[in-house]
Amino acid sequence: MNKGGRSLTRYRALLLDADGTIFDYDRGEEFALEKTLQDFSFEGEGVDLLTLYRRINKKIWKEFEQGSIKAGELKIERFRRFSAELGIDFDPEKFSNIYLDHLAQAAFMLPGAREVLEGLKDDYTMVLLTNGLSGVQRSRVRLAGVGEYFRELVISEEVGEAKPAPGIFARALKAAGNPALEEALMVGDSLESDILGGSRFGLDTCWLRGGERExxxxxSPTYIIDEISQLPAVLEGRG
Ligand SMILES: [Mg+2]
Known part of the structure; x- marks a missing residue:
């Protein structure tokens, strides 16, 4: 028993977030936006387009997590807002389609992530649990060649619910073969989606902290790590 009074059962299942946890989403997003802007022959003219887009996108995903917008609307609405803020008229639906095509090609992994998955695959049932768009996430997993490591990909657009909502965690546990709650660990970089969602559901959590954040x-994440390569050491402590 540890101080919290829980017995230290060995974990059997890992629920892994995708973006910011195994994939370098920032790099992928920058790549996709740059390519799309090139396709639309944009001139920046002093506006930091990436920063503007990220601000709009962050806000709209929050609205999605709160249930005030649907994934299908989000895809296009973010570029409608982008167009409006820039004061440049373009077809947001067309822009969105081209952006998503580029994003689906942007399978950049975070350093050490592939090695971690390879090292854990024989000892843990792993499920990818991601708030994202189906086509984009499935394409990136395939292109990165990491699909074999996961028993299933649980994607918010397909489930119709996003982390931190409990239903998608239930779905992910089922995908992992229904381990007991104390046998599963949620690993992710988002305090709101992964850590709050996971711990409310009754799971132990491992927070991948990006830089210095309070x-x-x-x-209270069960574990805090600075990079994904530290995950095996956390798990060994419970071995
Ligand atoms: Mg994430």
Missing amino acids: IPEEL
Whole structure:
């Protein structure tokens, strides 16, 4: 028993977030936006287009997590807002389709992620649990060649619910073969989606901290790591 009174059962299942956890989403997003802007022959003219897009996209994903917008609307609405803020008229639906095609090709992994998956594959049932768009996520997993490591990909657009909502965690546990709650660990970089969602569901959580960030008092990840390559050591502690 540890201080919290829980017995230290060995984990059998890992629920892994995708973006910012095994994939370098920032790099992928930059790649896709740049390519799309080139396709549309944009001139930046002093506006930091990537920063503007990221601000709009972050806000709209929050709205999605809160349930006020659907994934199908989000895809296009973010570029409608982008167009409006820039004061440049383009077809947001066309822009979105081309952007998503480029994003689906952007399978950049974070350093060490592939090695971690390879090293853990024989000892853990792994499920990818991601808030994202089906076509984009499935394409990137395939292009990165990491599909074989996961028993299933659980993607919010397909489930119709996004982390931190409990239904998608239930879906992911089922995909992992229904381990007991204490036998599964949620690993992710988002305090809101992964850590709050996971711990509310009753899971132990491992927070992949990006840089120096304070943890709100109401959140207490079971483990905190700075990069994904530290995950095996965390798991060995429970071995
Ligand atoms: Mg993430």
